[in-house]
Amino acid sequence: MKLKELRLYGFKSFPNKTVLELSRGMTALVGPNGCGKSNVLDSIRWVLGEQRLSQVRCSKNDELVFSGSARLPEQGYADVSLVMENEGEFIELPSEIELRRRFYRSGESSFWINREECRLKEIEAILRGGAAGGRLYSVFDASKLAGIVGGDIHNLLESAAGVLGFRERRHE
Amino acid sequence: MKLKELRLYGFKSFPNKTVLELSRGMTALVGPNGCGKSNVLDSIRWVLGEQRLSQVRCSKNDELVFSGSARLPEQGYADVSLVMENEGEFIELPSEIELRRRFYRSGESSFWINREECRLKEIEAILRGGAAGGRLYSVFDASKLAGIVGGDIHNLLESAAGVLGFRERRHE
Amino acid sequence: ARSRFESAFTAVREEFRKTFHYFFPGGEADLKLEAADDPFNSPVQIIGRPEGKQLKRLAQLSDGERAMLGISLLFAFYAVRPAPFLFIDELDAPLDDANVLKFASYLAHLKNDIQVFVITHNKRTMEKADTIYGVTMEEPGVSKIISVRLKDVKRHHVAVEET
Amino acid sequence: ARSRFESAFTAVREEFRKTFHYFFPGGEADLKLEAADDPFNSPVQIIGRPEGKQLKRLAQLSDGERAMLGISLLFAFYAVRPAPFLFIDELDAPLDDANVLKFASYLAHLKNDIQVFVITHNKRTMEKADTIYGVTMEEPGVSKIISVRLKDVKRHHVAVEET
Numbered sequence: 026m027k028l029k030e031l032r033l034y035g036f037k038s039f040p041n042k043t044v045l046e047l048s049r050g051m052t053a054l055v056g057p058n059g060c061g062k063s064n065v066l067d068s069i070r071w072v073l074g075e076q077r078l079s080q081v082r083c084s085k086n087d088e089l090v091f092s093g094s095a096r097l098p099e100q101g102y103a104d105v106s107l108v109m110e111n112e113g114e115f116i117e118l119p120s121e122i123e124l125r126r127r128f129y130r131s132g133e134s135s136f137w138i139n140r141e142e143c144r145l146k147e148i149e150a151i152l153r154g155g156a157a158g159g160r161l162y163s164v165f166d167a168s169k170l171a172g173i174v175g176g177d178i179h180n181l182l183e184s185a186a187g188v189l190g191f192r193e194r195r196h197e
Numbered sequence: 198m199k200l201k202e203l204r205l206y207g208f209k210s211f212p213n214k215t216v217l218e219l220s221r222g223m224t225a226l227v228g229p230n231g232c233g234k235s236n237v238l239d240s241i242r243w244v245l246g247e248q249r250l251s252q253v254r255c256s257k258n259d260e261l262v263f264s265g266s267a268r269l270p271e272q273g274y275a276d277v278s279l280v281m282e283n284e285g286e287f288i289e290l291p292s293e294i295e296l297r298r299r300f301y302r303s304g305e306s307s308f309w310i311n312r313e314e315c316r317l318k319e320i321e322a323i324l325r326g327g328a329a330g331g332r333l334y335s336v337f338d339a340s341k342l343a344g345i346v347g348g349d350i351h352n353l354l355e356s357a358a359g360v361l362g363f364r365e366r367r368h369e
Numbered sequence: 370a371r372s373r374f375e376s377a378f379t380a381v382r383e384e385f386r387k388t389f390h391y392f393f394p395g396g397e398a399d400l401k402l403e404a405a406d407d408p409f410n411s412p413v414q415i416i417g418r419p420e421g422k423q424l425k426r427l428a429q430l431s432d433g434e435r436a437m438l439g440i441s442l443l444f445a446f447y448a449v450r451p452a453p454f455l456f457i458d459e460l461d462a463p464l465d466d467a468n469v470l471k472f473a474s475y476l477a478h479l480k481n482d483i484q485v486f487v488i489t490h491n492k493r494t495m496e497k498a499d500t501i502y503g504v505t506m507e508e509p510g511v512s513k514i515i516s517v518r519l520k521d522v523k524r525h526h527v528a529v530e531e532t
Numbered sequence: 533a534r535s536r537f538e539s540a541f542t543a544v545r546e547e548f549r550k551t552f553h554y555f556f557p558g559g560e561a562d563l564k565l566e567a568a569d570d571p572f573n574s575p576v577q578i579i580g581r582p583e584g585k586q587l588k589r590l591a592q593l594s595d596g597e598r599a600m601l602g603i604s605l606l607f608a609f610y611a612v613r614p615a616p617f618l619f620i621d622e623l624d625a626p627l628d629d630a631n632v633l634k635f636a637s638y639l640a641h642l643k644n645d646i647q648v649f650v651i652t653h654n655k656r657t658m659e660k661a662d663t664i665y666g667v668t669m670e671e672p673g674v675s676k677i678i679s680v681r682l683k684d685v686k687r688h689h690v691a692v693e694e695t
């Protein structure tokens with residue numbers, strides 16, 4: 026599985042439509058303090074179904090939506106799309122999978138898989154069901170690292186165990 | 198007041214007698230991860246009377262004493278001296294003040310002011326009494342900074358207030 | 370499920386000993402299940418001892434050493450169960466130059482199998498990237514993403530220093 | 533004591549607005565006593581708003597912005613009540629190049645009145661130092677301190693990169 030493209034609109038500090046092409050290998054995201062790098066990471070967690078506000082550094086849902094700048098007014102919703110190339114991990118799905126999530130300030134949420142509206146549950150089911158398993162340890166920052174060093178590795182061990190079991194089952 | 202010299206013996210990762218001459222202006226302490234830079238800061242806090250083990254990154258007193266390396270055995274005590282130039286802040290004391298503190302693994306402690314044995318109380322009294330006031334906000338690291346940003350600035354405000362009052366009194 | 374957990378644990382422990390050794394030559398590491406009779410619920414004890422240092426509490430390690438330990442463990446999990454992508458947010462901040470280089474070199478190797486995204490302020494890490502995106506806020510409060518080449522980054526830093 | 537506290541508060545607030553402005557041009561900052569009738573025990577509200585950003589919770593600022601805010605406040609206290617010495621342990625770790633330069637330049641000015649000791653991995657900060665001491669552990673587990681000159685540091689880093 027490979028991430029292909031990320032699109033942001035109205036998400037945190039990205040009011041304008043922003044398209045980020047994601048290449049193979051290693052991509053570095055650089056820039057001054059406060060310019061929005063960690064926000065990009067938050068958007069990826071969020072579109073992949075993260076429900077814990079703390080994991081996207083918010084205390085209220087409306088903090089996900091662009092709250093305005095000196096020149097621009099606040100926006101009405103945050104919208105993030107992530108296009109992934111399915112390289113066989115999701116046997117029942119097409120070769121390209123687009124996940125999209127939108128949150129309105131009014132509190133409503135919408136979700137789409139390949140342009141078809143769906144529920145968050147379905148996105149979660151896809152991500153759990155693939156051979157890639159959960160996304161549990163894909164995003165690492167200083168606080169996650171401190172947790173690991175503190176011994177909080179049970180989730181990680183269970184994921185490692187979960188996938189090993191799945192692999193055993195597939196070879197039966 | 199100016200710090201003139203720091204001497205370490207048996208303190209944390211400094212088994213051998215180490216003398217550090219402290220110049221005016223700005224001194225940078227550099228080196229690889231884990232080489233002992235923060236330990237030098239701990240030694241300064243400690244010799245200035247710090248009693249909270251957490252402030253010198255220990256959970257037990259004996260962690261202050263060199264615990265041995267591949268080649269060297271552990272040591273029996275930690276000894277730190279700090280020589281300060283009194284530039285008039287401590288009117289009743291000589292122009293050079295040497296504070297020294299020693300801790301034995303057995304649990305005993307010794308303190309000296311200018312080579313005369315004394316109690317910790319007397320070192321604390323000196324440091325409180327000078328026009329420099331407490332050492333309350335002399336050492337800053339990431340966790341201290343996080344505390345400040347979290348609003349934990351009362352100590353700092355009180356020190357600032359304390360000294361301002363002292364200055365008013367002196368000008369009466 | 371229990372034996373599956375135990376084989377995962379054994380695999381991760383194996384990898385951790387290797388990655389720790391990569392970052393701490395001459396050092397030793399281990400993972401121990403404190404309650405060996407109940408592995409699934411047992412707390413895990415992490416042991417990491419750099420060369421020449423007495424094995425005591427992890428909290429006695431320096432900030433940079435603890436970061437390297439966490440990174441070794443994280444890479445150990447990826448070696449056992451590689452997720453298709455990995456996002457890293459400034460994990461190189463507390464590292465000295467030599468350790469940043471080791472970290473970046475490890476990622477340069479990992480990226481052949483895993484899509485790696487790393488946020489960094491460090492040029493050594495940037496140098497190992499295949500693609501660099503700059504996030505800017507020319508208009509205050511408004512983020513924008515642009516493609517950059519490594520020499521743009523270097524020129525920008527020189528320009529910053531000359532101001 | 534209460535009026536002494538209040539004048540200290542006012543002075544720190546004044547200085548904080550200046551230091552914040554130095555690190556965040558175009559930004560605004562403030563300190564507020566939440567319980568104005570009981571200043572001594574009142575919690576203090578810290579407000580720091582970089583240019584163009586909506587004023588909300590401090591927690592919404594980035595890691596680097598929060599570090600800069602803390603540093604601004606710390607420097608504000610020093611401007612009001614300068615202790616004779618200041619020890620800094622790697623506060624520049626989360627800062628980008630431009631902010632490290634501002635931080636180091638501020639210290640270069642402060643050091644005329646205050647004896648500054650700074651632990652750092654950052655060359656920009658080292659360049660502003662009058663004296664550099666290297667702490668090494670050639671013998672594993674045994675710390676040693678040596679005098680270094682800035683070009684030794686640079687040569688060492690080049691040597692590290694060439695390995």
Ligand SMILES: Nc1ncnc2c1ncn2[C@@H]1O[C@H](COP(=O)(O)OP(=O)(O)OP(=O)(O)O)[C@@H](O)[C@H]1O
Binds near residue numbers: 056062090596
């Ligand atoms: N809903 C929102 N609307 C507008 N701006 C926002 C919103 N949420 C966060 N921001 C802004 O985004 C900025 C933080 O961005 P981010 O955390 O991505 O920075 P960063 O590039 O990771 O910086 P650093 O290098 O310091 O970690 C903050 O200044 C914050 O004010």
Ligand SMILES: Nc1ncnc2c1ncn2[C@@H]1O[C@H](COP(=O)(O)OP(=O)(O)OP(=O)(O)O)[C@@H](O)[C@H]1O
Binds near residue numbers: 211228230259433
């Ligand atoms: N009592 C002791 N005896 C021997 N070694 C000790 C003792 N206490 C701490 N150490 C060692 O000192 C080292 C930590 O040193 P220190 O925290 O000063 O590093 P540092 O130079 O600040 O590194 P970093 O740049 O990563 O912050 C640890 O590796 C630890 O094992």
Ligand SMILES: [Mg+2]
Binds near residue numbers: 062063594595596
């Ligand atoms: Mg960030």
Ligand SMILES: [Mg+2]
Binds near residue numbers: 234235431433621
């Ligand atoms: Mg340190």
